[in-house]
Amino acid sequence: MIWETVRLALLALRRNKLRSALTMLGIVIGVAAVIAMVTVGQGSSRSVAASVESLGTNVLSLRPGSRGMGPGPVSTQSARPFSLRDAEALGELSVVKAVSPTVSSTQTVVAGNGNLTTSITGATSGYLEVGGWTVWHGRGFNSAEDRSGASVCIIGATVHKTLFGTADPLGQQLRVGKVSCEVIGLLQAKGAGTFGQDQDELVLMPIRTVQRRLLGNDNVTSISVALAPEVSSQRGAREIEALMRDRRRISGNQANDFSITDRAQIAEVLSGINSVLTGMLSSVAAVSLLVGGIGIMNIMLVSVTERTREIGIRLAVGAESRQVLTQFLVEAVVLSLVGGIIGVIVGLALAFGASLFMAIPFAPQLVIVLLAFGFSALIGVIFGFFPARKAARLDPIDALRHE
């Protein structure tokens, strides 16, 4: 009997294709929005996780000046900068596996016909290890270049593509501001970073080259430290803090004039923000699902009024109230379920498109799909019940007389 009722409901819905389609639209949009939001949110969480992994595990960042955790500009003017000797001293700690002092300068980079304004990073060979980079083609800085300030550079995939297209960049000259350098290496692409920035838009030069020839000073603006594998970031931070306080002559109860951040913590904060955003957007989407449900109720009410005579006929030939109720309820549920199925497909397609566009992983989740599906069926039952009950309570005589 229930299968029979489903068949009847499908027939009834097919008789009114346009209306059925429009009614479903609300549910389709609601479900699609929820699915797309959650899937994209999940994808970007995974992307955050992946970029944390790409940072390398157990990496601490040191910056002059005291600052809070997380991204954002900070005034470092008053704070004493680091020096390369600080980096060397840090490298001698047993808890440290690799050290990467860096400076940066925004410059216009020219090669052949192409040019690009980007941030130039002055780094040492430790940069690649700490940042988890691999040289895809060519080589990294050698220790002589680290110390000498040689005119060489290593470029990221985006810079390569912008300046050289598909041509081999090795041995080519790159003009960085007023300095020329020879390209000695091309880095393996990493894709979008934690903040959605393009990590591959990158030009590395030996730190001394940047300090002397582009910036004209000996300052080091940040030092990243990769800890030895078995060392916890707490212990690493403690030892590094002690060393730096000592080197910067900060006495017992004075506050640090530098900060140490655990990049994994930044990622955690980001991923927290990410889930809050996903949650908010999903709630907005859920509201649209609710509106879709109210749309179903509306149309079912109109449908009950319009089909009053049909209901009268059914009652006259012996339909019980329960059977009329079931019929209209099933119609509402079928509407919302079919809408839910279409919504899932549309939502996944949208999420897939967005993932490609945002360069994040496509992360469909069966649980969410099932949940959205179940929820749309529930909406059908809840919002279909009132109109269905109205239909079931009609008086057969009045219903038959209805024009």
Add this chain to the structure above:
Amino acid sequence: MVATPGPSRPPLIELSDVSRTYGSGETEVRALDHTDLIIRQGEFVAVMGPSGSGKSTTMNIIGLLDRPTSGRYLFNGVEVQDLDRDRRALLRRHFLGFVFQGFNLLPRTSALENVELPLIYKGMPRAERIERARAALHKVGLDGREGHDASQLSGGQQQRVAIARALVGEPMVILADEPTGNLDSHRSHEIMRLLQQLNREDGITIVMVTHEDDIAAYARRLVSFADGRIRADAPVPERTPA
């Protein structure tokens, strides 16, 4: 089976002292006023009377679509005046068939599906339903029209589909409310011959409301209403023969 109605046959429908009022107090309307009526198995009764005379109310009560305000209604010997909505639906499903003036077919639904409808509510398997619905359509002379919907059928054909729907559940009574009211004279007589045939050959009791004397002449007995009461109840004098 040839029906020979008369006092010898058991009463199928028995209304005793039935009244039906609408509203209450000052605005009370007495549609049916202390009426007695007995219809025996196999009868063909025409019900006439001006509008507001109580004939439609009587039909609704007999058809278990409405309940009397007071009085007793015995259907096939069973008291049914106090049954609830769903029990009355069950009785309609199993023992009654309806034919309306406006045909009342489901729109955008094939003739076959319209005729199947009562059987669906009987819970009959689909194959059997289709077989019975086809047989009923054959009986009313609509072979080959099973797939047509109402908009593709003439008024007479639509009424035949409605009659097929009324008889497909093998009812004891067919209640016809001005079955020829929307039809021209030629089609009207075709429909009446069909009803007469169902009464004579299948022994189905027929109660029919009409405004036209020549339509009433197909019945055996004529009951006339006025002001909520039965004014006359007699055999049809000049019966149109089958």
